[in-house]
Amino acid sequence: MVSRIAEVWQYRAMLWSLVLSELRTRYRGSFLGFLWTFINPLLMLLVYTFVFSKIMKVVMPHYPTFMFIGLLAWNLFASGVQSSSSVIVRQGSLVKKIYFPREILPLSVVGGSVINYAFSLVILIPFLLVSGFYPTFYWFYIPIILLMETILTVGLALLFASLTVYLRDLEHMLNIFMMLWFYFTPVVYSLSMLPGRMSVIFKFNPVADAVLAFQSVLYYNQSPHWKLFVYGCFVSIVLLLLGWSIFNRLSRRFAEEV
Amino acid sequence: MTDAQPAIRVNHVTKSFRVHLERNQTLKEKILYAGRAKYRDFVALRDVSVDIMPGESVGLIGVNGSGKSTLLKLMSRILYPDVGTIEVAGRVSSLLELGAGFHPDFSGRENIFMNGALLGLSRREISYKIGEIIEFSELGDFIDEPVRSYSSGMYMRLAFSVAVAVDPEILLIDEILAVGDAAFQAKCMSRLKELRGQDKTIVIVTHDASAVERFCDKVVWMHNSRVRMEGQPVECIQTYLATVFRAANEGANTMSFDRTGAHPDHTNSSSLADEATGEERVDTDPMDLRWGTGDVVIDRITVTSSMGEGLVKCGDPLDITMHFHVVRSVQDVDFGVGIFSEEGTQCYGTNTRVDRHQTISLEVGTGHVTFRADNFCLLPGTYAIDVACSAADTQAHDYWRKASKVQVFSDRPDVGICRIPHDWELIRDTASIEFARM
Numbered sequence: 212m213v214s215r216i217a218e219v220w221q222y223r224a225m226l227w228s229l230v231l232s233e234l235r236t237r238y239r240g241s242f243l244g245f246l247w248t249f250i251n252p253l254l255m256l257l258v259y260t261f262v263f264s265k266i267m268k269v270v271m272p273h274y275p276t277f278m279f280i281g282l283l284a285w286n287l288f289a290s291g292v293q294s295s296s297s298v299i300v301r302q303g304s305l306v307k308k309i310y311f312p313r314e315i316l317p318l319s320v321v322g323g324s325v326i327n328y329a330f331s332l333v334i335l336i337p338f339l340l341v342s343g344f345y346p347t348f349y350w351f352y353i354p355i356i357l358l359m360e361t362i363l364t365v366g367l368a369l370l371f372a373s374l375t376v377y378l379r380d381l382e383h384m385l386n387i388f389m390m391l392w393f394y395f396t397p398v399v400y401s402l403s404m405l406p407g408r409m410s411v412i413f414k415f416n417p418v419a420d421a422v423l424a425f426q427s428v429l430y431y432n433q434s435p436h437w438k439l440f441v442y443g444c445f446v447s448i449v450l451l452l453l454g455w456s457i458f459n460r461l462s463r464r465f466a467e468e469v
Numbered sequence: 470m471t472d473a474q475p476a477i478r479v480n481h482v483t484k485s486f487r488v489h490l491e492r493n494q495t496l497k498e499k500i501l502y503a504g505r506a507k508y509r510d511f512v513a514l515r516d517v518s519v520d521i522m523p524g525e526s527v528g529l530i531g532v533n534g535s536g537k538s539t540l541l542k543l544m545s546r547i548l549y550p551d552v553g554t555i556e557v558a559g560r561v562s563s564l565l566e567l568g569a570g571f572h573p574d575f576s577g578r579e580n581i582f583m584n585g586a587l588l589g590l591s592r593r594e595i596s597y598k599i600g601e602i603i604e605f606s607e608l609g610d611f612i613d614e615p616v617r618s619y620s621s622g623m624y625m626r627l628a629f630s631v632a633v634a635v636d637p638e639i640l641l642i643d644e645i646l647a648v649g650d651a652a653f654q655a656k657c658m659s660r661l662k663e664l665r666g667q668d669k670t671i672v673i674v675t676h677d678a679s680a681v682e683r684f685c686d687k688v689v690w691m692h693n694s695r696v697r698m699e700g701q702p703v704e705c706i707q708t709y710l711a712t713v714f715r716a717a718n719e720g721a722n723t724m725s726f727d728r729t730g731a732h733p734d735h736t737n738s739s740s741l742a743d744e745a746t747g748e749e750r751v752d753t754d755p756m757d758l759r760w761g762t763g764d765v766v767i768d769r770i771t772v773t774s775s776m777g778e779g780l781v782k783c784g785d786p787l788d789i790t791m792h793f794h795v796v797r798s799v800q801d802v803d804f805g806v807g808i809f810s811e812e813g814t815q816c817y818g819t820n821t822r823v824d825r826h827q828t829i830s831l832e833v834g835t836g837h838v839t840f841r842a843d844n845f846c847l848l849p850g851t852y853a854i855d856v857a858c859s860a861a862d863t864q865a866h867d868y869w870r871k872a873s874k875v876q877v878f879s880d881r882p883d884v885g886i887c888r889i890p891h892d893w894e895l896i897r898d899t900a901s902i903e904f905a906r907m
Contacts, residue, residue: 221589228586232572239574308569309587310546310561380497463549466542467486 215459218312225311229319234326252283252331256338263399271401273430276342280429281398281422283331288364288418289389291324295368296375296382303469313462314455317368325361339429349428352435356428359444360421366450373461376468396422414439417446474558476639476670477521477544482553484514484539513539515694516553521687523559523638524668528681528702530709531691532716537674538643540691541565544672545641559638559670562588566643567628573617577608577627580616584631598634605660606630607653626653633660639670658684678706679882703880710878711776758870764797765831765858765866770873772854774845783879783888787845791856793867794835802829802866804838807855808847808875816847816886820859846888849879 219226238247259282260275271277295317299306302316339345375381395412396419402410413419420443424435488511514536521527529537542548543555545563570587571580581602585595595602603612606626616624642661661684665671675681681688681702688705690698692712698705771790774781781787789806805820821829821838852875857868879888 222586224586224591224595225589227592228583232575232583236572236574305570305587307547308566310563311587311589466547 215312215314219314219318222311222315226315226319226322229315230322230326233319233323248327248330249334252279252286252334255279255282256334259399273342273344276339276344277401277426277430278399279335279338280425281396283328283335284360284422284425285393285396285398285418286331287324287328288360288367288421289393290327291321291364292367292371293382293385293389294324295320296371296385299372299376299465300379300469306469307466313465314369314458317372317458318365321361321364321368324364325357328357344429344432347432349432349434352424352428356421356424356435356440359424359440359447360418362451363417363421363443363447366447366452366454368454369458370450370454373458373465376461376465392416392418395419397426398422401426414442417443417450420446473523475520475556476523476525476558477519477672478554478556479517479519479540479544480554480556482514482517482540482543482550482555483512484543484548484550485510485512487511512694514543514550517691517694517696518553519689519696519699521670521672523670525687526665526671526685527673528685528688529672529674529691530676530678530681530688530706531697532713535691536694537689537691538565541641541643541672541674557639560589561639561641562632562635562637563641564632564643565641567625567632571616571624571628574615576615577606577612577619578603580627581631584628585634588632588635590635602630602634605633605656622650622653629653629657633657633664637669639672640664641672643674644676677882678710678880682706682880706880707782710880711780711782714876714878715777715780759868761858761865761867762860763867764799765793765795765802767791767793767856767858767867767869767872768835770854770856770869772873772875779874780876780878781845783848783877783881784844784846787842787875789840789842789854789856789873789875790837791839791858792835792837793858795831795833798830798832799860799866800830801861802831803859803861804829804840805857805859806840807857809853809855809871810886811851811853814886816852818855820857822861844890845877846890847877848883848885848887849877851876 234248235245238244241247243250256275256279259278263269263278264274298316298320299313305311306313306316371381371385375385395416397413402413402423405413420439424440424443427433427435488509517536517540519540529540531537539548541563542565543550544557545561545565546555546557547563547565568584570584572583575583578599581599582592582595585598586592590598606612606629608623608627611619611623616627619627658680661671665684673681673685685702687700688698688702688709689696690705690709698708769792771792772779772781772787773790774785774787776782776785791804803820803822803826805818805823807818808816810816853871854873854875855868855870856872858866859868860866881888
């Protein structure tokens, strides 16, 4: 395992180059180009604000802020896992022709999602300031929460990336599954809105832990609920190890199956 | 370096692929056909063992589908063996396909960075080498244009330039020696020689027998998923070429899944003997291809060299023998042969009269006549052979078009129609001349 990590590290130039080309090609050819990286979350914010404040009339102070914080965290996870699930097949020509640690491919996808998240902070932070949320010391938790969520995302990305090679349906099933998962994660509502016992289920959801932690730090101006957070870290690491070992086992035949 | 460890040790490796007859990759199919998956195993390598020592240049040869590329992919860890182990000691760079991972929208320069990264170079290493890479590629101003706008030759140039800039201890190369124009190919070859001079271990898969012979210290010949022969380049390549062309003549090169019957020592020796007596097939439409009075009938033709029936190495002796029987006695006849290329060009034609052989008169009975070439100098290709027995007034007793065929192969890449028997003589006047192995 240590040697695997060392090898991935040795190929960091490739990882970085894949992340960059992914970011650079995503909006290539479009008129606004790279600006879309910022416009996307901004438009998303406008749509959700309109729907939930004007049509659904949610009674929660600064609801758009609350929701936007959770939504960005969710998007990091969802886009990372979903896009990873097809990455081995998409990059089949590389897999068949060149040796490199296969982990690089899903890692590059998740890396792209993390960087996108960082870019969307450029929208989120001014929005927080405008809405009256000023920086506090709790903001120093952000990198740690981000790390925990990244670990979780990488674990599931490795798992689905390797499984999808053998079972192509998974990519499409994942779309529906992710939608369901989204509504089981307190992004558009807060846990306090749920009837008593129900919130317990949510605590087993590791993505919810990450989202809740972001909300605590940015919205409620608190430190994350430490029990939940430790639990989230634990689950993330377990999923990472599980995903990685399955990936390792399955990656031996990638070149034949893509 | 008495007991040096091999750079690459392939130890009793077997590798098979599942060939899906119907691809059951969706869930529905997986469930429906669970337990009776429609595939068959194709054994690409069967108990293969090869040791490659550090600093050796090894050529992997073999017909298409013989397992040589699979072996190379196993060495580069793209595939993993089912049985057996592969140990590789040293930093490996594998060039299985030039330009894999090139991004058409990016410029040549950007692609150098991306491709270098794919081959395991760090950004700093690439920055350090980029001048050298661009210079080697000779792409000039095009280097800042998107790769999309490159011609395929330019694309290959760029790819090869990046590939050889990687400074590995072990270099694995698949079929990429034919890159760009002649001048660039020479440059690639000299770069490879330079690497060989630096004691790099190099494994090349190629069909270019002459390149292997010039470049490699050792040849491994793969045949039907096994190592058929391993050793000195000249020896291996000659046996290989002879076997391959013989098989081509027999139409036995068809690929087959089932290789269980292919024993490693079911080789040329036995089949050679079998064929010496082989009869030639008569073409399906004899009317167009054969005419004459029928006073003398040519029964069959044998075309033999030391390589076997219907096969000769350029420059070796070849015998064309006509077995005939005489129906009615004839006076003053001649026997002739004509040799035609695949395009129908007559490469050579002669007869006993033209060659001022003594007058031939035949009584009823049988006999044979042999056209014996000491140096069959036509260059590689398949040639049709016409034979004839004619009277003095050119009236044919039996003219048989395309009576037989001969396959010529060569271990030298000289070009043209025939190899003019020649020598080179180099005389030193004033210039100092040094001789060295190419």
